[in-house]
Amino acid sequence: MLRREGYSAAIAKFNGPDDTGAVIARAIAEKPRLIGLSVIFQFSAGDFLGLARQLRDAGSDAKIVIGGHFPSFEYEPLLLHHPAIDIVVRFEGEQTILDLLRALDSPATWSQIPGLAFRQDGSVHATPPCPLVADLDALPFPVRDGEIKRHRGVGDAALLGSRGCYHRCSFCSIGAFYHQPNGRPQRMRSVRNVVDEMELLQREYGVGLFIFNDDEFFDLADPRRPLAFADELESRGLKGKMFIKCRASDVDEPVFSRLKEVGLIRAYVGIETGAQPALEVFNKRLTVEQNRRAVTTLKKLDILADFKLLLFNPYTTLMDIEDNLRFIDDLAADGCVPITVARMEVYSGTPIMERLRAEGRLRGDYVAWDYEIEDPAAELVFRQMLAAMYRRNYDLEGLSKTAIQAYYDLLIYKHFYPKKYEPGIEDALRRIVAKLNRHTVGVIRRLLAYARTEDLCDVARVNKLTIELALETNRVDMELGERLRRWRLRLNRLVENAR
Amino acid sequence: MGLDALLVGAEKPRELGIALFGGDAAARRI
Numbered sequence: 001m002l003r004r005e006g007y008s009a010a011i012a013k014f015n016g017p018d019d020t021g022a023v024i025a026r027a028i029a030e031k032p033r034l035i036g037l038s039v040i041f042q043f044s045a046g047d048f049l050g051l052a053r054q055l056r057d058a059g060s061d062a063k064i065v066i067g068g069h070f071p072s073f074e075y076e077p078l079l080l081h082h083p084a085i086d087i088v089v090r091f092e093g094e095q096t097i098l099d100l101l102r103a104l105d106s107p108a109t110w111s112q113i114p115g116l117a118f119r120q121d122g123s124v125h126a127t128p129p130c131p132l133v134a135d136l137d138a139l140p141f142p143v144r145d146g147e148i149k150r151h152r153g154v155g156d157a158a159l160l161g162s163r164g165c166y167h168r169c170s171f172c173s174i175g176a177f178y179h180q181p182n183g184r185p186q187r188m189r190s191v192r193n194v195v196d197e198m199e200l201l202q203r204e205y206g207v208g209l210f211i212f213n214d215d216e217f218f219d220l221a222d223p224r225r226p227l228a229f230a231d232e233l234e235s236r237g238l239k240g241k242m243f244i245k246c247r248a249s250d251v252d253e254p255v256f257s258r259l260k261e262v263g264l265i266r267a268y269v270g271i272e273t274g275a276q277p278a279l280e281v282f283n284k285r286l287t288v289e290q291n292r293r294a295v296t297t298l299k300k301l302d303i304l305a306d307f308k309l310l311l312f313n314p315y316t317t318l319m320d321i322e323d324n325l326r327f328i329d330d331l332a333a334d335g336c337v338p339i340t341v342a343r344m345e346v347y348s349g350t351p352i353m354e355r356l357r358a359e360g361r362l363r364g365d366y367v368a369w370d371y372e373i374e375d376p377a378a379e380l381v382f383r384q385m386l387a388a389m390y391r392r393n394y395d396l397e398g399l400s401k402t403a404i405q406a407y408y409d410l411l412i413y414k415h416f417y418p419k420k421y422e423p424g425i426e427d428a429l430r431r432i433v434a435k436l437n438r439h440t441v442g443v444i445r446r447l448l449a450y451a452r453t454e455d456l457c458d459v460a461r462v463n464k465l466t467i468e469l470a471l472e473t474n475r476v477d478m479e480l481g482e483r484l485r486r487w488r489l490r491l492n493r494l495v496e497n498a499r
Numbered sequence: 500m501g502l503d504a505l506l507v508g509a510e511k512p513r514e515l516g517i518a519l520f521g522g523d524a525a526a527r528r529i
Binding site: 002007008009010011012013014015016023026027030031032033034035036037038040041044048051062097101158213 | 501502503504505506507508509510511
């Protein structure tokens with residue numbers, strides 16, 4: 001967008017503090033007038049704020065601008081507490097950042113630019129949000145400078161066929177982000193425009209795997225769009241594989257069967273929970289039955305059904321936890337996908353944050369909101385689960401994440417080297433993941449049993465049980481981690497032979 | 500003459516689909 005308007009712009013990656021040196025080196029060498037920090041995930045905000053400070057300390061005199069979901073809502077404390085940040089761009093930023101570049105050296109005119117927040121006379125001034133981009137086709141394709149990666153011989157690219165979501169799930173910052181500015185909360189690119197970009201990616205960069213990161217792949221207003229998309233891919237003879245993200249209610253067998261024909265191999269489904277009361281808390285407007293049907297349909301079609309479970313929310317009961325364990329028993333005890341269990345976190349701007357605030361239960365601060373579960377027994381189960389299985393569920397090197405990476409590798413092998421595919425390798429992975437899922441369920445069942453019948457305040461016994469389960473989890477993770485390592489060596493050999 | 504804009508962002512881990520993170524609040528409890 002900036003380049004189209006005649007500005008020079010470059011992209012730098014910042015995946016964490018390890019990349020700080022490289023970003024600073026570029027900022028010093030290339031002397032940008034503006035440095036834009038894109039903070040999509042609230043958990044990484046601290047890293048980005050640290051980077052802003054270090055850029056300033058290193059002598060960069062660029063205007064430092066921060067944008068994304070989290071800064072759009074928390075612009076006020078960000079500007080008040082972080083002097084390195086000059087400006088916040090709120091909500092969709094294309095037009096705002098362009099207007100800002102045109103007026104960068106005239107701060108007196110910033111108040112005329114929609115979508116900005118900045119300091120003025122010691123307080124924070126915010127202009128009204130810029131309307132959402134109405135016609136996504138009018139935006140240029142994203143710049144791909146050196147971005148295409150190859151993994152096991154397959155080039156992959158992330159892309160968006162749409163923006164936003166019509167739904168208002170209470171915990172989700174996407175719904176909040178797209179409902180505040182004027183404009184339709186969900187907008188679709190035309191099928192033709194999306195397939196044009198896919199064709200370009202394949203032709204210019206050899207991309208074979210298209211990872212759709214749409215907030216919600218399906219168009220609530222046009223159920224025929226995925227079929228038109230499939231027809232367009234087929235008519236142009238574009239051969240590739242796809243990942244998408246969607247809601248459980250989107251998983252319709254005929255539609256997904258058709259999408260599979262044109263390359264769909266994995267769908268991330270926003271299942272969130274296997275307990276009906278929790279679906280109500282989340283305002284998902286779905287039933288557990290729909291969740292179950294979505295997973296079953298994808299399994300039947302042999303499309304990887306990827307989902308996680310938010311086992312805990314501010315109103316979780318022991319019964320909800322039990323319902324979730326049954327959901328895992330019924331749908332994932334076979335190891336079809338590694339189950340991560342986690343707590344719903346509170347994101348800025350969300351309805352659940354406002355609800356907790358109104359109830360006087362919102363803890364922590366804008367960097368990391370926190371809460372305690374209403375039912376102390378459920379809160380205890382959460383704390384014990386966290387202590388016993390933190391690494392398994394949350395750590396990037398933990399087993400639930402390394403296992404989903406193994407599934408990614410399996411899909412590459414299975415779908416890009418089908419002639420040399422040995423099905424035994426999938427069964428072997430399933431066995432490892434089945435054991436992982438069953439163990440997770442077993443640990444939480446023992447925590448549930450304690451919380452139901454024993455004294456929640458007996459610190460010595462609570463700690464004893466937690467330590468026992470932590471040690472056991474560690475043993476199981478070591479064993480399964482080793483099995484997964486050997487599985488990966490076997491897969492490496494198979495892929496090498498197939499290439 | 501330097502660049503007009505240097506845009507800095509995180510790469511999304513492609514293998515993970517959607518990764519759940521505990522956030523600082525949950526991690527602090529350990």
